[in-house]
Structures are given as structure tokens and as C-alpha cells.
Amino acid sequence: MSETTLGGIAGRMPRFIRRADPAVLTAFACIVLLLFLGSLYSGSFLSPEYLLQQLKVASFLGVIATGMMLVVLLGQIDLSVPWSMAAGAMMACAAAAYGPAGVVLAIPFGILCGVLIGIVNGIGVAYLRIPSMIITLATNAVAQGLMVVYTGGFSPQDSATGAMRYLATGFAIPGVPNAVIIWALIGAAMVFVLTRTSFGRTVYGIGNRERAAYLSGIDTRRVVMIAFAVSGGLSAFGGVLLAGYASKAAQSMGDAYLLPSIAAVVLGGTSILGGRGSYLGTVAGVILITLLQSILSVMQMPEAGRQIIYGVVIVAMLLLYGRAPASR
Amino acid sequence: MKDWRYWLAEQRGTLLAFGIFIVMFVIYTSNHPAGFTANVVQTAANKGVLLAFVAMAQTLVVITAGIDLSVGMIFLLTNCLASWLVVGTPMQTTLGVLAVLAVGLLCGAINGAIVIYGRLQPIVATIATGAVYYGIGLLLRPFPGGSVNEDLADALTGRVFGVVPASLVVLLAIVLVIWVPFSRSVLGRAAYAAGSSETAAYMSGVPIxxxxxxAYTLAGLLAAIGGLFLTFFTYTGEAAYASGNAYTLFSIAAVVLGGVSLFGGKGSAIGAIFGALAFRTIGDLLFVFDFDPLWQPLFQGVILLVAVSLGAFALFRVRNRLEWFL
Incomplete structure (x- = not known):
């Protein structure tokens, strides 16, 4: 990201093309290929309604992948997505059962629960120096345990509030689903933070070499903790939106989002080792994953086949452009 | 320092895991309504051995500074496969067992090939291959069912001479046949060296x-042995996503409890086995003390969280703050 300070406004467009990441280009090429294959299979695949519907479904994943990307840019990973989502959704629905004040506070409360999980992750990773993969698995297990105790092992009966449903399924601007607007807003905020604030620069710096970032006077541990808190909050918000979409929270609602969110970030060209990647790539990754899922379901592929194709496609695409350098 | 001191320093994690296990098991049996009987030990052994195999598998990969998030799914896949193949005459059963083990080896080899020769990060690669293995398992067993050669199953889950649980004997045999030769071979040392410092190992000409x-291939094999045992206990095959995930998670917990360093190069499968047995015993303590089973996932999660946080004590020994950042 160092070259963003170089060059003026005049060099902006050519630089944008020059800097285009081959991984992002490949991801977009794959999207076009999937659209082409889909249109061969069914004529309605390219209709605006269908594509808009896909974009709406993609926006849930997009919100979650945004948080995941922030953490991956640090060279860490957040495996607590499934139960951060479920905890956010369940707590939001639970708050809704406590009268009018609960209904108003439902969404913030759900997000807050996710942020809390994220803060525990952040403290573990940043201050206790526990590998992120391990601590996030552990907090995921604890969140699951808490939710199982809370719900008694069943999906909770509380339903989503009107506001949650409106955010997930409503139309504030005719023709554009609210979920897509939310994703666009969160995405724009993320792009701003990553490219225009010192926090964003720090995130890239830590991803490249945390030691160097620390020696240049940055409180790297605070940045790491904030990044995890944001990731947890966005996962929970994704869960809240999904609960609004389904009008209910469910036990295993988050399981189907862990692999896709990591895959979307990595397929979008963000290095899993951290320090390199653009939000545009993550957008491409999210759309790519959603289209792949959608084509598989249009083809009425059973769950087993979907999982297999899914895993194979991710490994294949990573082998195509996500390999670590061979040099030592 | 004398020789035994070195030995003690090297085995500290393993001995600690052994100690935790003994303490937990004493608490468990002394509060169990039936007390310390062959039956109680057999049941505990059968439950613990499943996790012990998966934890051994995880250890092999963790030693190389990698991680295998697909062990639970290989465990499920081989369980589903065994519920089809390990049936019929003794001859067919033998072939079935061999086929299941071969599939486990293959799964491990695929993981290894993708991570080492494909140069992908182990986390992402094994999550993706785990999805594939789960998919194949679901294809084999869309609904729970199937059967297994019950004579073999009963023999391996019963007791030898009426006292010693057969599953523990098998576990010991597997340790002697797979772990001991591997850890003493050139390849095993290479795996340790690669986990400790890949660059240094490469420079010294170790076949990293x-x-x-x-290590990855044998991990697949060990997970498959676990899958076979699951079939022997349940007599059925089932592709349950949550169960596969839980085994992956618990295997990491067991490895951590067993004193295996997640940064690689340190620890032993023996420690992981005691870690697994201790983890299972701690989980079962709740039943002995008559808690609601609903609390079990939370309890196990908290144990995992505490276990991984214990590693943070190493921070107190850090003299230079830059060592925070590896």
C-alpha cells in the first residue's frame, strides 16, 4: 500500500489498472465464466430479478467476509464466525422479547454480543499471544456452549423484530434490496478505513511484519484487538441480518458461513499470511462463492455433491493463484 | 545436567498430561456410583480411545507446525465407509478394514500433497478438503445406518482376560507400530525439524x-483407525457435520493439553493421548456430579479456552518484548 502516497490525481486511473491484482482479475473472470455456464443451463439465470436476488443473498456473506478480511489482512484468522453469528442472531431475537425497549435495542445488543466474543479473541491473540486459529476455535466452542445452555438445545422460539426483517428483506430504494445497501455501506466504510486512515495502514503493516510495525511506534496489540472486535461485530451483524431474512435464529445457522467467508477473502486475492489484499477482491470472492452456490442449487445438486464441488473448486482456485512462493 | 534431567525436560508436557489425566480419573472413578470397576474403565477407555486416535493424528501434523482441520471429517468419512465395507466373512471383513485404512491414508496423502507440493496454507487447504471428505461421507451415508462385523467389533471393544479394555490394547499396539517407529525414523526427525525451524532444517539437508x-499421510491413517473404532462402538455409520467438527476441535484441545506445541517441533503423540483421555474424563465429570448435560458443551469450551490460555504463561519468561512477535 506504500505506493498510494506516490503519484497524483493524474496518475489515478492508469495506476488503478496497473495495480490490478491478477488474483482479482482471475476472480472476476471466474464470475463471468460462472454467469456464462449458468445462462447455458437456464435462460432465467441472467435476468435482472435473479441477479438482484443473488446480490441480496451475497450481501449476508459480504458483511461477514468484510470482518474476516480485516483479520486475515493481519495474518490471523477468525474461526469463531459460526457461533458469533448464531449468538448475535439469538441474542437480538431474545432481546426483542423484552418489551418495546428490547425491540429497539435488539440489533445493537446482538452486535454487542459479537463484539464481546471478538474482544475475547483479540485479547487472546494480541495480549496473550495465543495463535488466532486456536483461540477463536475455543471462543467459538464457548459461545456455542453458552447458546446451548441459553436455548436448552433447541432453536429459540423468539422471532426477529420488524426492523431486522426490514433491514434484511425490505426496499428503502425501490428495486434495491436493503441488504445490498447495507453491504455497500459497510464495504465503503471498510475501503475508507483500509486506504485512508492510519488504522488501515497499520493493519497492512502488521500483516507484513508485526515486529517492524511495533518498532515504528504503533500499539500493534490494540490494533489487533480492535480488528478482532470488528470482525466479531460484523459476524454478529451478519447473523442478525440472516435472522431477519429467515425471521428466526437457528442453532446451526452460522455453520454454512465459515468456509465461504474464508474462501471469499482468499479467492479475492487477500494473502492468508496477511499484509496484502484489496476489498475489491473480497467483493469478487463473495460474488463468486454466491454464484457457485446458486448454480449448484439451481442444478438441484444434493448437499453432499455441493460440499465436494465446493471444496474442490476452492482448492483448485487456490492452487491456481493462492500459492506461497517457492523461494526460501 | 545429568541425562535424566534432559529426559525430564523433554517429556515435561507428556508427564503433565499424564498427571492431569490421573488426577481427573481418580476424581471421576471415586465419585462414580459404580466405583473403580472393570466396566467403568472399559466404558471410559472406549470413549477416550476414539479421541486419542484423532488427537494422535492431529499431533503428527502439529509437530510439523501445520494444522489439520480435516481430521474430524476423515474420521467421519472412514466411519461411513466402514459401515459399508467391514461386514461379512472374516476374509471380507479383513479386506474391508484394509480398504478403510487405505482410504484414510489417501485422504492424509491428499492433504499432504496440497499443503506441501501445492504450497497452500494448511488451515485453508484442510478446511476445503474437509468439506470434500464430509461430502463424500454424506454421499455414502445420507441417513445414519449400515452395519459392521459384530464379532470383530465386540472383540475390539470388549475386555482382554476380563480386565483390560481391548481398545486400550489396540491403542498401545498402534503407538508401538506407528508412532514409535515414525518418531525414531529419519522422516520423523525431519518432521520435528521442519516444525522447529524449516529454514534451518532445509539448510542442513533434512528431507523436510x-x-x-x-506426517500428513500417517495422520490420515490414524484418523481412519479412529473412524473404524467409532463404527465398532456404534455399529453404524453417520455423517454428522457437528460431530466431525467437534472431533477436530477436541483433537486440538487434546493436543494442547498433551503438551504439544502449536508452533511445531515439540511434543509427542503419547502426551496427546493422555491429553485426549484427560479431556474426555473432564467432560464426563459433569455426569458424575449430576449436572444437566446441556452444560457439557460450555464446560468443554471453557476447558479448551483455559487450556490454550495456559500457554500464555510463557510470556512471563520473555526478556525481550520483540519476542512477542514471532
Missing amino acids: RRGKFA
């Missing part, structure tokens, strides 16, 4: 690629 590949 082959060592890591062997």
Missing part, C-alpha cells in the same frame, strides 16, 4: 518435504 508428507 518427505517428512511432512509422511
Whole structure:
């Protein structure tokens, strides 16, 4: 990201093309290929309604992948997505059962629960120096345990509030689903933070070499903790939106989002080792994953086949452009 | 320092895991309504051995500074496969067992090939291959069912001479046949060296690629042995996503409890086995003390969280703050 300070406004467009990441280009090429294959299979695949519907479904994943990307840019990973989502959704629905004040506070409360999980992750990773993969698995297990105790092992009966449903399924601007607007807003905020604030620069710096970032006077541990808190909050918000979409929270609602969110970030060209990647790539990754899922379901592929194709496609695409350098 | 001191320093994690297990098991049996009887030990052994195999598998990969998030799914896949193949005459059963083990080896080899020769990050690669293995398992068993050669199953889950649980004997045999030769071989040392410092190992001409590949492949085999045992206990095959995930998670917990360093190069499968047995015993303590089973996931999660946080004590020994950042 160092070259963003170089060059003026005049060099902006050519630089944008020059800097285009081959991984992002490949991801977009794959999207076009999937659209082409889909249109061969069914004529309605390219209709605006269908594509808009896909974009709406993609926006849930997009919100979650945004948080995941922030953490991956640090060279860490957040495996607590499934139960951060479920905890956010369940707590939001639970708050809704406590009268009018609960209904108003439902969404913030759900997000807050996710942020809390994220803060525990952040403290573990940043201050206790526990590998992120391990601590996030552990907090995921604890969140699951808490939710199982809370719900008694069943999906909770509380339903989503009107506001949650409106955010997930409503139309504030005719023709554009609210979920897509939310994703666009969160995405724009993320792009701003990553490219225009010192926090964003720090995130890239830590991803490249945390030691160097620390020696240049940055409180790297605070940045790491904030990044995890944001990731947890966005996962929970994704869960809240999904609960609004389904009008209910469910036990295993988050399981189907862990692999896709990591895959979307990595397929979008963000290095899993951290320090390199653009939000545009993550957008491409999210759309790519959603289209792949959608084509598989249009083809009425059973769950087993979907999982297999899914895993194979991710490994294949990573082998195509996500390999670590061979040099030592 | 004398020789035994070195030995003690090297085995500290393993001994600690052994100690935790003994303490937990004493608490468990002394509060169990039936007390310390062959039956109680057999049941505990059968439950613990499943996790012990998966934890051994995880250890092999963790030693190379990698991680295998697909062990639980290989465990499920081989369980589903065994519920089809390990049936019929003794001859067919033998072939079935061999086929299941071969599939486990293959799964491990695929992981190894993708991570080592494909140069992908182990986390992402094994999550993706885990999805594939789960998919194949679901294809084999869309609904729980199937059967297994019950004579073999009963023999391996019963007791030898009426006292010793057969599953523990098998576990010991597997340790002697797979772990001990591996850890003493050139490949095993290469796996340790690669986990400790890949660059240094490379510079010294250690066959790190082959060592890591062997570790991933044997991990698949050990997970398959676990899958076979699951079939022997349940007599059925079932592709339950949550159960596969839980085994992956618990295997990491067991490895951590067993004193295996997640940064690689340190620890032993023996420690992981005691870690697994201790983790299972702690989980079962709740039943002995008559808690609601609903609390079990939370309890296990908290144990995992505490276990991984214990590693943070190493921070107190850090003299230079830059050592925070590896």
C-alpha cells in the first residue's frame, strides 16, 4: 500500500489498472465464466430479478467476509464466525422479547454480543499471544456452549423484530434490496478505513511484519484487538441480518458461513499470511462463492455433491493463484 | 545436567498430561456410583480411545507446525465407509478394514500433497478438503445406518482376560507400530525439524518435504483407525457435520493439553493421548456430579479456552518484548 502516497490525481486511473491484482482479475473472470455456464443451463439465470436476488443473498456473506478480511489482512484468522453469528442472531431475537425497549435495542445488543466474543479473541491473540486459529476455535466452542445452555438445545422460539426483517428483506430504494445497501455501506466504510486512515495502514503493516510495525511506534496489540472486535461485530451483524431474512435464529445457522467467508477473502486475492489484499477482491470472492452456490442449487445438486464441488473448486482456485512462493 | 534431567525436560508436557489425566480419573472413578470397576474403565477407555486416535493424528501434523482441520471429517468419512465395507466373512471383513485404512491414508496423502507440493496454507487447504471428505461421507451415508462385523467389533471393544479394555490394547499396539517407529525414523526427525525451524532444517539437508508428507499421510491413517473404532462402538455409520467438527476441535484441545506445541517441533503423540483421555474424563465429570448435560458443551469450551490460555504463561519468561512477535 506504500505506493498510494506516490503519484497524483493524474496518475489515478492508469495506476488503478496497473495495480490490478491478477488474483482479482482471475476472480472476476471466474464470475463471468460462472454467469456464462449458468445462462447455458437456464435462460432465467441472467435476468435482472435473479441477479438482484443473488446480490441480496451475497450481501449476508459480504458483511461477514468484510470482518474476516480485516483479520486475515493481519495474518490471523477468525474461526469463531459460526457461533458469533448464531449468538448475535439469538441474542437480538431474545432481546426483542423484552418489551418495546428490547425491540429497539435488539440489533445493537446482538452486535454487542459479537463484539464481546471478538474482544475475547483479540485479547487472546494480541495480549496473550495465543495463535488466532486456536483461540477463536475455543471462543467459538464457548459461545456455542453458552447458546446451548441459553436455548436448552433447541432453536429459540423468539422471532426477529420488524426492523431486522426490514433491514434484511425490505426496499428503502425501490428495486434495491436493503441488504445490498447495507453491504455497500459497510464495504465503503471498510475501503475508507483500509486506504485512508492510519488504522488501515497499520493493519497492512502488521500483516507484513508485526515486529517492524511495533518498532515504528504503533500499539500493534490494540490494533489487533480492535480488528478482532470488528470482525466479531460484523459476524454478529451478519447473523442478525440472516435472522431477519429467515425471521428466526437457528442453532446451526452460522455453520454454512465459515468456509465461504474464508474462501471469499482468499479467492479475492487477500494473502492468508496477511499484509496484502484489496476489498475489491473480497467483493469478487463473495460474488463468486454466491454464484457457485446458486448454480449448484439451481442444478438441484444434493448437499453432499455441493460440499465436494465446493471444496474442490476452492482448492483448485487456490492452487491456481493462492500459492506461497517457492523461494526460501 | 545429568541425562535424566534432559529426559525430564523433554517429556515435561507428556508427564503433565499424564498427571492431569490421573488426577481427573481418580476424581471421576471415586465419585462414580459404580466405583473403580472393570466396566467403568472399559466404558471410559472406549470413549477416550476414539479421541486419542484423532488427537494422535492431529499431533503428527502439529509437530510439523501445520494444522489439520480435516481430521474430524476423515474420521467421519472412514466411519461411513466402514459401515459399508467391514461386514461379512472374516476374509471380507479383513479386506474391508484394509480398504478403510487405505482410504484414510489417501485422504492424509491428499492433504499432504496440497499443503506441501501445492504450497497452500494448511488451515485453508484442510478446511476445503474437509468439506470434500464430509461430502463424500454424506454421499455414502445420507441417513445414519449400515452395519459392521459384530464379532470383530465386540472383540475390539470388549475386555482382554476380563480386565483390560481391548481398545486400550489396540491403542498401545498402534503407538508401538506407528508412532514409535515414525518418531525414531529419519522422516520423523525431519518432521520435528521442519516444525522447529524449516529454514534451518532445509539448510542442513533434512528431507523436510518427505517428512511432512509422511506426517500428513500417517495422520490420515490414524484418523481412519479412529473412524473404524467409532463404527465398532456404534455399529453404524453417520455423517454428522457437528460431530466431525467437534472431533477436530477436541483433537486440538487434546493436543494442547498433551503438551504439544502449536508452533511445531515439540511434543509427542503419547502426551496427546493422555491429553485426549484427560479431556474426555473432564467432560464426563459433569455426569458424575449430576449436572444437566446441556452444560457439557460450555464446560468443554471453557476447558479448551483455559487450556490454550495456559500457554500464555510463557510470556512471563520473555526478556525481550520483540519476542512477542514471532
